[in-house]
Amino acid sequence: MLALSAEGILPRVDCAIFADTGWEPAAVYDHLDRLEEEVAEPAGIPVLRVSAGNIRSDALNPDHRFASMPLHVLNQDGKAGMTRRQCTGEYKIKPIKKQVRALLGYPYPRRIPKGVFVEQWVGISTDEFHRAKDADVAYMRNRHPLIELDWSRADCLRYLKQRGLADTPKSSCLGCPFHGNAQWRHIRDHSPAEWADVVAFDAAIRGGNARANASGNRLLGQAFLHRSRVPLDQAPIDHVTAAEWAARQAELGDQAPDGNALVVLEEGVADGCSPWACRGEQPVQDAFGLAA
Numbered sequence: 001m002l003a004l005s006a007e008g009i010l011p012r013v014d015c016a017i018f019a020d021t022g023w024e025p026a027a028v029y030d031h032l033d034r035l036e037e038e039v040a041e042p043a044g045i046p047v048l049r050v051s052a053g054n055i056r057s058d059a060l061n062p063d064h065r066f067a068s069m070p071l072h073v074l075n076q077d078g079k080a081g082m083t084r085r086q087c088t089g090e091y092k093i094k095p096i097k098k099q100v101r102a103l104l105g106y107p108y109p110r111r112i113p114k115g116v117f118v119e120q121w122v123g124i125s126t127d128e129f130h131r132a133k134d135a136d137v138a139y140m141r142n143r144h145p146l147i148e149l150d151w152s153r154a155d156c157l158r159y160l161k162q163r164g165l166a167d168t169p170k171s172s173c174l175g176c177p178f179h180g181n182a183q184w185r186h187i188r189d190h191s192p193a194e195w196a197d198v199v200a201f202d203a204a205i206r207g208g209n210a211r212a213n214a215s216g217n218r219l220l221g222q223a224f225l226h227r228s229r230v231p232l233d234q235a236p237i238d239h240v241t242a243a244e245w246a247a248r249q250a251e252l253g254d255q256a257p258d259g260n261a262l263v264v265l266e267e268g269v270a271d272g273c274s275p276w277a278c279r280g281e282q283p284v285q286d287a288f289g290l291a292a
Helices: 002-007 026-043 055-060 087-104 126-131 153-162 181-190 192-204 210-214 242-251 259-267
Strands: 016-019 047-050 072-075 080-082 118-121 140-143 221-224
Touching: 002 026, 002 153, 016 087, 026 047, 047 087, 055 192, 087 118, 181 192, 181 259
Parallel strands: 016 047, 118 140
Antiparallel strands: 072 080, 072 221
């Protein structure tokens, strides 16, 4: 959408906002720098980078309030579960809203007058029109330009290739538990330093986040980044077959997954962590062995 705006296919936006969790792959930061230099600046569009902190550091800091990641949990009784997901709201939506308030001239806790709002573009294509929804505050009004253009994901990829941006990387935390095997393999095979980083983090969160542990609210089980619920450097990420995954699920007492689940296993959660557009943003019940 930034490129479309810069080119004049879409109206010129006042600014673009990137919510930085502090733990994106290096390729994402490099690409953002390139977009800013080659696309945004020539068009006079400022790129504003906002942040609520470093999600990796916060998870391991016992003195820091932490918005939990959706970690895969193996409970003491052997059953599988998942911790509550709060990270998108805390590290993406909140800092974006804070910046929007500042742009409007009404930083929190000032009341924003009725009728004062920003038009916010959300990049959902026609393939996933069902994800399009309104913002949850009156001072932000969502618009979906790609749907208005009747563009599919294939149209977006074709356009990016024409603009010389075919190598656009997916934005998500380096150690996001929603990664599929393909993403884990890419990190392992192409970025040894980042692989060592996520393997170390996976080991560090085995007992849950540091703040909860320090306060005595320990996880009753073990937490993992990979959905197989084994240490990441031992996880079966090399093209796991249906039979292999079914056998692993049987060990956990779960039924074998259907074809769609196998797609998620390989490709990850399709929606990722896009603010206002993520299927995975629905709250996950903490019925998986978290101490009260």
